[in-house]
Amino acid sequence: MKWVDAVPVESKPCGSCSLCCKLFDIDWLDKPKPAGKWCHNCTPGKGCAIWQSVPARCADYYCVWRLDPELPAEWRPDRARFVLTHAHVDAPLAVLLDPGAPDAHRREPYKSLLARTARQILEGRGSTIVVFNGQHRTLLFPDCEIAIPDGVALHDIRIEGRNGPNGHVWRPVFPNH
């Protein structure tokens, strides 16, 4: 998976996918909605009823599948059952899980590529992928997934690397835990 600019790949349209209209917490519409509920303007499989006057924050959004030419068709969010996004303020890369598929990111081919990508981000930035399943959050590491305690802000988590018997590993340090 490449680190990509916010320019969508022309040959990868959203098609019948609308999953970002369900999985994002949206507060810029006349009727705000929490993550995991369909936007009232969305008809799943068909798209947005107000596409001609859609707010800029919707119109300008592209998930990683739309941006990364290397991600194949099975990564389209409605097939993968999660949205991969750079748009989270405190996470370099986030997985937003469809509530009906809480293990979607643990299946192949997703698991292996997400683990390799987590390693790249950890080596380059010292942070990692955050997986959101409603209110439940986990940190993804190349060798494991660790739950974030309730109430801990993402920006308060420190990640430490150390050498172990099986090579270099990273683990989180949570404040007051």
Ligand code: SF4
């Ligand atoms: S999740 Fe991605 S592919 Fe699906 S509708 Fe949103 S931007 Fe398009």
Ligand code: SF4
């Ligand atoms: S307004 Fe349209 S594009 Fe924006 S979240 Fe709702 S359905 Fe999706």
